[in-house]
Amino acid sequence: MAESTPSLGVAVIGYAFMGKAHSHAWRNVGAFFDTPAIEQKVLVGRDGARAAAAAKRYGWQESATDWRKIIERDDVHIIDVCAPGVMHAEIAIAALAAGKHVIVEKPMATSVEDAERMQEAFAAASARGQHAIVNFNYRRVPAVALAKKLIEDGRIGELRHVRASYLQDWLTDPNTPMSWRLRKDEAGSGALGDLGSHLVDLVTHLTAESITDLSGGLRTFITERPTGDSGDGSIKGSGGSGPLETVTVDDSAWAHGTLSGGGLLQLEVSRFALGRKNEMTIALYGERGSLLFNLENLNEVWFFDGQNDSQEQGFRRILVTESDHPYVGKWWPDGHIIGWEHAFVHQFAEFLTSIADGTPSSPSFAEGLRVQQVLQSIEDSAAADSRTVTVPA
């Protein structure tokens, strides 16, 4: 990067859990990756006092409460949307119209229609040289990126089975309070969108195949919850002692489907898997080999080489901490593990590099829209007694 290149001003909208994770990544990306310089300009949030406190703590120059004023600023070039899902479309479309590069948290939107509008706005902005991504951060875990490379190198071959699950347990307590994540009009869906979107993205990204048809189901185990304070930056919130409110999203979801290459797919997501805190697993079984990944051990991927017919064959643990593994060389000496937050840094490094080089950014809005269509198909199937539905091409 030339010394004289002006730095890119960043504004993050949302200061809670995701705002914190993104702030951490913006703070560190330039220290570890050779990307264009950025400046942490503004942290935006509805609660002025909380936004100001978070801005100070996470290294932002300023805080603000009105994102509309921020997207008009000449010194802000990237708008990073960590607000609840229902706000993604409005902010992203306005920011693209104002000439900004845009990042939105996953899922891309709360409906296929909104995702389509965002994709259309991006198509026009892209012609003006702007970039936009949906932050499916798990693509950027080094072990996942290595798995992708093994698949591309033909080590797995034609896929027979893909099983993916994302299990959490933070809603098992009936006193866990209501929050935006449990309201359909704010989040779009529950575990399906929040966790299922990661799985659908990872499966389609890793396999480079689409999901052609599926049957699915949704379940809400606890249909009313007390109101309380859910704005403290945790997912769960605290103090659920207010009046009861109806939960309007799913607690758990599942789908069985078919991949475009003919393989079979199983997906399962839940916020009610007691004891599972944040366990995402993906297993791919092919004609030549198999791969297993578990987010709880994110520095490793397990590989079974079906071409090795010796007596020592078996699943082999690959510790993805060598400097020639994806992203790893930018961190610590070989063998030093990294954590959950690093994937966000990697994603932003990729995004900044695409902006600098003028190459397409990913995960793209088009890919986010595809994920949204699959989520909608699961909802459609669930509403029709789990009948098999065709996913729109």
Ligand code: SOE
């Ligand atoms: C909450 O369920 C959550 O934080 C998701 O929103 C994230 O995308 C996932 O990475 C961890 O769990």
